[in-house]
Amino acid sequence: MLLSETAASIKSMEIRGAGRIARAAVEALADYAKNLDASDPETFKREMQRAADILTGTRPTAVSLPNAVRSVMRALDSFESVEAARDAVLARAAEFVDHSEHAVERIAAIGARHISDGDVLLTHCNSEAALGCILEAHRQGKEFEVYATEVRPRGQGLVTIRTLNDAGIRTNYIVDSAVRYFINDVDLVFVGADAIAVNGAVVNKIGTAQIAHAAHEARTNVIVAAETYKFAPRTILGELIEIEERDPDEVLPRAVAEELPFVQVRNPAFDVTPAEYVDLIVTEQGAIPPGLAYTVIRDCLGWKIEELR
């Protein structure tokens, strides 16, 4: 796929999901590098940067995108020849894709250690990483039970309970409003993340914050499972993570809405869970408390404050 095609597919949301977006962008960059005919290193770098900018411009709020692109482009910080630069880009791209593909399984291995026999878990939405932890614990023969929410308005809970059912895990299915009713019986909450801000706040599917709040009230730990590329570097610069409001139609059929002129549907897709309601974030680099997001951005993702400006 040409770079322009990949860019278009990300823009149109044909390519979706933090991991898939990241890998597609990286592969597009690698492909572009492979075919880039440049007379000298400076030209090579300049052209690559142009390509990188096109990719990061496709979805400004997708946090994995700049993290992925930058991970590859770092190869061009210093180099001697066009060929060396090309090789470095290709090597980094391959490493990123490999790393990304294994990230979830590393997270699963770490997260599963927190699950014990007899536990009652709760999960919300349909996070590959969070479910990874639960499925891995099940594979290890641990016996436990899961509560899964419905997740209005898109109903991702249905996908989740199918997965859990197929694995043979005892699952309770509840409406989103029923979390506080059952949380006193829950030992551990496992959720994913769409983005994590520098203050450790976790942006995730609408409803997550209420669940974490109810868990905190009942002294139930909350574990967020997230690849490090979910950490949002520009929040260091004070940039707010934009919360997308989706189509009203998801909540109220257009036909009904039209009969109700005084009613407006508000449909935010995500909410923000403050760091104080999160016990641990399990990443492929290990489990860390949410307060260390700054360290992840600087040390694991390798951003420098100057680059972000």
Added chain:
Amino acid sequence: MLLSETAASIKSMEIRGAGRIARAAVEALADYAKNLDASDPETFKREMQRAADILTGTRPTAVSLPNAVRSVMRALDSFESVEAARDAVLARAAEFVDHSEHAVERIAAIGARHISDGDVLLTHCNSEAALGCILEAHRQGKEFEVYATEVRPRGQGLVTIRTLNDAGIRTNYIVDSAVRYFINDVDLVFVGADAIAVNGAVVNKIGTAQIAHAAHEARTNVIVAAETYKFAPRTILGELIEIEERDPDEVLPRAVAEELPFVQVRNPAFDVTPAEYVDLIVTEQGAIPPGLAYTVIRDCLGWKIEELR
């Protein structure tokens, strides 16, 4: 309608809603008294008691039923002749019905005083008393805005937004999970109640407790609008208010459920909001803090501990 018919209609839930059940039972008792042919006062009282027991036995968990029946039967605590007793029963019954019919409008008048120009309100489910307060404030010309939740699984929020829309009140419609996202912009939460326990805990539609918890976190007051016959006298004796679990089908279509043998739907209809998250309960007897439920049961409803045993 004969007493046996009324009893059957309450049992089958043809007659529903705390107020309607209470009034139907009272009217059935009055009717029964009118036609009761008794030779002496003792016989009259005994027969009336039998009738009362039939009515209260129809739905043991409907909290308005014993309150209503007892309110009438108290007429028989002392009397001199069959006729005097009959008259007393009829008078009390008429008074109860009248009082009950005006209760909501009295609540509305009191609750509306808490609403000010520019306020943002939030309501959950479709409570006649809570909506009464909001509509009354609107009638008084106050300008405000309302957030209304969807209320899964039965979707009573749709009824609520129709009512608000018809009154011309600016309304925002959100999924149940989105309450914490918006609560910082809300000034006041108004909800109804199905029952109120002696410790001031409010039993109401599933999700209410999460809303009240989120409101408390944001220093937003929560007002419960409820007729006094919602206060559950037998909680003084330690009796727990039973939380009904409704048909799984409401949450997950049977056809889907059958494909998922490891999944069980849990569908509690109500939850319990602790008194510490409720600022005031507005009743037709005035606004009181939740901690005074015992006083309402004893002084407003007139129960004596001996009667409850």
Added chain:
Amino acid sequence: MLLSETAASIKSMEIRGAGRIARAAVEALADYAKNLDASDPETFKREMQRAADILTGTRPTAVSLPNAVRSVMRALDSFESVEAARDAVLARAAEFVDHSEHAVERIAAIGARHISDGDVLLTHCNSEAALGCILEAHRQGKEFEVYATEVRPRGQGLVTIRTLNDAGIRTNYIVDSAVRYFINDVDLVFVGADAIAVNGAVVNKIGTAQIAHAAHEARTNVIVAAETYKFAPRTILGELIEIEERDPDEVLPRAVAEELPFVQVRNPAFDVTPAEYVDLIVTEQGAIPPGLAYTVIRDCLGWKIEELR
């Protein structure tokens, strides 16, 4: 003083302070009753009611006024002759004045029991009742120390420290902002009240809520000293206690304010401390938790819900 003169003096705030207003109104009513020439009981009652309405209309937000007036007018609930009615009014008025004059000393006796040798107290503003408790404990020979705040913008703290100094009580004088800095060394907070709502919320001098909040954070008890006529009966009907905003000039001299067109001074005289930050309210009828304000209004002040409508 004629009734019209008393009314005028209350309106112009010549007569100030909850106790003084209450006693002046009661004495004006007694005086009016003494001289009222009425042909029959009904006329007497009607004229008295007219007088009562004039008085309560002078300062609609002064909570002691309706409490005092009603305490006297209750004499006219039932009577047989003009003379009997007049006597009853005079007797009740005399009783009210006597009771009111002794209320603070009774509060002092109760409140002082909470102070122990070695205690560190904190007080805000210049409450006769709160200072009464402190001075009484000092008279009993208890050794303790007091923190007193400055109380911007009116500086009532200066009056307070003069009183404490004259009594020979070791006192620390601090700005309002310094309360949280010292509160960990404080054992007990004593403040007064301007009004108490049915949910136990205490309306008192601006700054009280911050102090009570800081005290709660440090597990320091807060005692409110208040005569029962500070309890606001109409809050049972949902009526909000109006918070007076006073002259901007108190905060920013007019000359300076005029140079600053984009600046508006907000000068609320009171704030509202929620019941959960108050340990006890010491009244002349005994110490009660704030949650029982409803009981005080109904049982001590004798209001019936019907009268309030």
Added chain:
Amino acid sequence: MLLSETAASIKSMEIRGAGRIARAAVEALADYAKNLDASDPETFKREMQRAADILTGTRPTAVSLPNAVRSVMRALDSFESVEAARDAVLARAAEFVDHSEHAVERIAAIGARHISDGDVLLTHCNSEAALGCILEAHRQGKEFEVYATEVRPRGQGLVTIRTLNDAGIRTNYIVDSAVRYFINDVDLVFVGADAIAVNGAVVNKIGTAQIAHAAHEARTNVIVAAETYKFAPRTILGELIEIEERDPDEVLPRAVAEELPFVQVRNPAFDVTPAEYVDLIVTEQGAIPPGLAYTVIRDCLGWKIEELR
């Protein structure tokens, strides 16, 4: 037993326990009344009052004593002849003793309703009333498990686990420090009370407050089981409940203490649990929230503020 003998036995703590003290005092008063030779009602009353004062003077901090004595003496509020007065005293005394003897079983019946199959309970110290609830639930065939603490320094936990063991109830025995470790698995805490103050604060065996605090943190309800005569009337007057410090020897053998001149043993027998950490107080008059202690003192125990002064 003569009145003077009873008084001596209470003073020397030969007669101990709130219930036993109360009944002994009442029986002594009845006995005294039976044999009192008085020429006229006034003399009878005066002599009885003298006897009552002797009894209440024996242990000024035993809260059941004044409650019991006053319950009998109220018979002398109005009467016509010596014989009528004597009869009234005897009748009230008999009623009190009967009531007191049945109080625990009434509490047990109410408290047991809060226990459900599968529950995990926790109890501290060795409260007859709290254990009554647990044993009654067991008698009703409910299946549950209990955690019982050791209760340093006197080790009353050993008595408790013997009782539970003999009843065949599955019991876990833990040191006092381990409560927070296990509390997340506990559904309900049941403790007794030595006294309850007007603000709902519960005075009970040292350690109770830490347990209630840990329970609150984990959203675990705390139920206090206590006869109404544990409510301390004079706390309405601001009187503090004195916390007894017991013999250091209970904590550190005297021989060891003597080697350690810089070490002082502090051995308070009780601590004070604030009302906000208590869900319900189960009394023989029904279950009430702690905020209503004032109502119990005034309405159930019948104290008037004037009598207390």
Added chain:
Amino acid sequence: MLLSETAASIKSMEIRGAGRIARAAVEALADYAKNLDASDPETFKREMQRAADILTGTRPTAVSLPNAVRSVMRALDSFESVEAARDAVLARAAEFVDHSEHAVERIAAIGARHISDGDVLLTHCNSEAALGCILEAHRQGKEFEVYATEVRPRGQGLVTIRTLNDAGIRTNYIVDSAVRYFINDVDLVFVGADAIAVNGAVVNKIGTAQIAHAAHEARTNVIVAAETYKFAPRTILGELIEIEERDPDEVLPRAVAEELPFVQVRNPAFDVTPAEYVDLIVTEQGAIPPGLAYTVIRDCLGWKIEELR
């Protein structure tokens, strides 16, 4: 200005403000280095160290002083000749001054991103960095409103509202006690800092802690704007940040104080806001949560634990 003159001016507080002190010290060191005649590198270093010690000794509690001095002195960790050392010192000094002068504008750029149209802000005291954020957002055309406190006893709020007024920003001016009254309408609190401890605690103008506490209660975020040289390195060693108590005269005129022998004025200039009430600290190095103060001290300021001993 000679080094000794600069030292004297810092000591006498002629030179004030963390930034100005820091830059003056650095310039004095540069000046001293420029003119220092040393035969060999070791002598040069020894003399420079003597000069550095003089400067840091002038105000032991000014946290920017050691940070600034050390930033320059680090140039002498390794070097080869007197000239190289001198050049390194001069280069570092110039860099520090430049960095310091741009720090506030970098902070403003980051902080302004947190302000949105329609926001209500609150600020306390007169912090250049906090005001910088507000003014920058205004320059960007954002529409918002500000609450500013009076800031007793020195009244810095007056300076603040003049600045805001001159910029044409709608401002509300309130007494320090009124913060909790208005905080529910506030979206974001912006304050500066005098020093930040290793545990993230923020030392700032007296009253800041109360504001942050009230903000936390109402789920309002608190942002601290502070240059990195406000982070106090020696708190890593357990050194406490000394809170200066200023002249009593600022609070109570001496003449009045003299009449009040039992009254002592306590006038702490700062208080300590715990990390849990601070959402973010915006520095010129980016926004970080308060829990990372240790990382700032070690990584941004470059202190090694050994140097601090």
Added chain:
Amino acid sequence: MLLSETAASIKSMEIRGAGRIARAAVEALADYAKNLDASDPETFKREMQRAADILTGTRPTAVSLPNAVRSVMRALDSFESVEAARDAVLARAAEFVDHSEHAVERIAAIGARHISDGDVLLTHCNSEAALGCILEAHRQGKEFEVYATEVRPRGQGLVTIRTLNDAGIRTNYIVDSAVRYFINDVDLVFVGADAIAVNGAVVNKIGTAQIAHAAHEARTNVIVAAETYKFAPRTILGELIEIEERDPDEVLPRAVAEELPFVQVRNPAFDVTPAEYVDLIVTEQGAIPPGLAYTVIRDCLGWKIEELR
């Protein structure tokens, strides 16, 4: 002592205490290296690794053991000859032992700075590091008072009060249940740690969590004194710190237990204090907030995520 002997002594708990175990293991490794006859570097490294594995296998839950062993083994990351490797191992071993032996005194120096004249401290169990801080402050002439708990079931408090008494420090000795009773008079809590997890949770003697919780409720700071080798690296991988349950006999004599078939003793030796109840952890590397455990493990202890897998 031979490596096998050291291993056996650690296994049998003859060698106990985090510091002693760490130093014994390091010395055993050094000894083994000194005598290891290897033909080439690879063999040397392989043999050393075998020895290291034997040592870390002796007590899998002793957190100082892998930290110590790894600290030495890091010498073998790169080297050129057997002799160079041997020397490096010996140098690192010597450095570790020296560092470890001075760690407590460095901690004491830092911790003591937090203690001021007039303070009241509280300590639990018998931590060398926590007592070190207290004793150092006393040596510096500071005047303060200490509360020490009994520490059931092993009674380590007795050892603590002997130490404090011998130093001439005024000490109060209390049962574990009495902490909340006295905590309002305490200024600072000092405890040790057995292990610290990546989320900052502190594993320490059973009862510590209740104390920290009570301290937090009363705004009393909690300082944990712990050498860096107490930080548990494998918690980064999600590994839970195992809480040892010790012999029931410690709590209930076997003879009594045998009479009580329905009673089971639960005797966990440690509990887990969440990071939010800990103000600072004082290590020999400086004071840090608990949220930075990850940084300690990575930067001070030098673990890489890859090594831990």
